Amino acid sequence: MRARIAVLASGGGSNLQAILDHFDRLGDARAGDVVLVASDRADAGALNRAVGRGLPAVVLQAAARPGGAPLDALLHDHRIDLVVLAGYLRLVPAEVVARFRGRMVNVHPALLPAFGGAGMYGQRVHHAVLEAGVRVTGVTAHFVDEVYDRGRIIAQWPVPVFPRDDAGTLAARVLRVEHILYPRVVAAVAAGRATLDNCALIDPRVPVDARPAFTLLAHEESRLAENIDLALGC
Amino acid sequence: MRARIAVLASGGGSNLQAILDHFDRLGDARAGDVVLVASDRADAGALNRAVGRGLPAVVLQAAARPGGAPLDALLHDHRIDLVVLAGYLRLVPAEVVARFRGRMVNVHPALLPAFGGAGMYGQRVHHAVLEAGVRVTGVTAHFVDEVYDRGRIIAQWPVPVFPRDDAGTLAARVLRVEHILYPRVVAAVAAGRATLDNCALIDPRVPVDARPAFTLLAHEESRLAENIDLALGC
Numbered sequence: 136m137r138a139r140i141a142v143l144a145s146g147g148g149s150n151l152q153a154i155l156d157h158f159d160r161l162g163d164a165r166a167g168d169v170v171l172v173a174s175d176r177a178d179a180g181a182l183n184r185a186v187g188r189g190l191p192a193v194v195l196q197a198a199a200r201p202g203g204a205p206l207d208a209l210l211h212d213h214r215i216d217l218v219v220l221a222g223y224l225r226l227v228p229a230e231v232v233a234r235f236r237g238r239m240v241n242v243h244p245a246l247l248p249a250f251g252g253a254g255m256y257g258q259r260v261h262h263a264v265l266e267a268g269v270r271v272t273g274v275t276a277h278f279v280d281e282v283y284d285r286g287r288i289i290a291q292w293p294v295p296v297f298p299r300d301d302a303g304t305l306a307a308r309v310l311r312v313e314h315i316l317y318p319r320v321v322a323a324v325a326a327g328r329a330t331l332d333n334c335a336l337i338d339p340r341v342p343v344d345a346r347p348a349f350t351l352l353a354h355e356e357s358r359l360a361e362n363i364d365l366a367l368g369c
Numbered sequence: 370m371r372a373r374i375a376v377l378a379s380g381g382g383s384n385l386q387a388i389l390d391h392f393d394r395l396g397d398a399r400a401g402d403v404v405l406v407a408s409d410r411a412d413a414g415a416l417n418r419a420v421g422r423g424l425p426a427v428v429l430q431a432a433a434r435p436g437g438a439p440l441d442a443l444l445h446d447h448r449i450d451l452v453v454l455a456g457y458l459r460l461v462p463a464e465v466v467a468r469f470r471g472r473m474v475n476v477h478p479a480l481l482p483a484f485g486g487a488g489m490y491g492q493r494v495h496h497a498v499l500e501a502g503v504r505v506t507g508v509t510a511h512f513v514d515e516v517y518d519r520g521r522i523i524a525q526w527p528v529p530v531f532p533r534d535d536a537g538t539l540a541a542r543v544l545r546v547e548h549i550l551y552p553r554v555v556a557a558v559a560a561g562r563a564t565l566d567n568c569a570l571i572d573p574r575v576p577v578d579a580r581p582a583f584t585l586l587a588h589e590e591s592r593l594a595e596n597i598d599l600a601l602g603c
Contacts (some may be wrong), residue, residue, distance in 0.1 A: 246480065246483065246503070246505055247503070248483060248501055248503070249480065249482060249483040267482055267522075268521055268522045269480070269481070269482070269522055269525060270522055270524055270525035271480055271507060271525040271526070271527050273505060273527070287502055288501075288502045288503055288504055290504055291503060291504035291505040292505070293505050293507070293527035
């Protein structure tokens, strides 16, 4: 039985697309199917992508707007196992978060706990990163709990900040990593390989040569030194 | 004229050693010389290393201990141009910080602004990193200003956190990167390549193949995807 996945998005839906593409590539090996796309915005590009794939695309109920579907009932009616937030800017109601404990994930365009919390979304994150003058930012995929951006971290990946970056160039570089990392995290959660109790996904037992590029190994120290020399303009 | 460098350390002085070794390797190309080592602790291993090199090794004055040298006079007498904090656990007096504005650097065993601030030093940093469940930590070299761990960042490098890490294994992995990164930052500051106004050291114009290992380039996306697949145990 493959997990039934709902993707919630407020924007263009590029992470939704990355997930759909990755699951297409996995084919029968995939552990879940996206069966529902919902948005708080009627004009979200994510809804168009869903319609183009023949997927149910639903506009969610909002206090300010009559009509629309209430999220909890929608997830129930579609028998959703896993909720994937993909650039979803509205707070998910506490009762839905509680019901999907360990079955709701989010992606954040920075290395949480840095540059997270209320008000830290979209370009604001990258502006804050640039303002702080950090040289390393990244992507965080995490379980969603009651506190904004504070759920258990599933995976993180670093992304460098360059001197001439503005929020746009930095956002683009981070987004490319999101599109690679997040679909794989969703697949791992759908397959039960990452759970709230065991979300330690980076495994040091993987073959040495295949470890993440940022891992420092003894025989790589000279290469790291060379890279730092070049980065520092030595 | 090469910069006259003082290294302040409270502990064993492994970063001091890394700086001395790096400057030895640079030979006549080095932009500075370590001419003074000082510590707040009479039993600091860093002092022994200094003595072994024939360098002045000085125990600093402390309120709780009669005698010892006051830091500001010491730096003045030795005509110090650049102050390098290397595991120095005491707060540097504000007047010294002010006098060495843009000429005092520190290294922190995490990616500031995360896991920095008062009380965050040594193993406490790594305990906090593990407690937070982050997957990426790192090293930060920064200029020292009036606020703890908040001076302008010169360079950062990411280090992965593994599932079975404890504070000891993590500290060792981070320290290896410190020993590679920090001497190069000190050399860059001594040479005037990194200043308060221009400490944007990672330069995107370096040749593509020589960029830092964590940089994501178009033709590397497939390699990154493979690494993430392996890291996630796919």
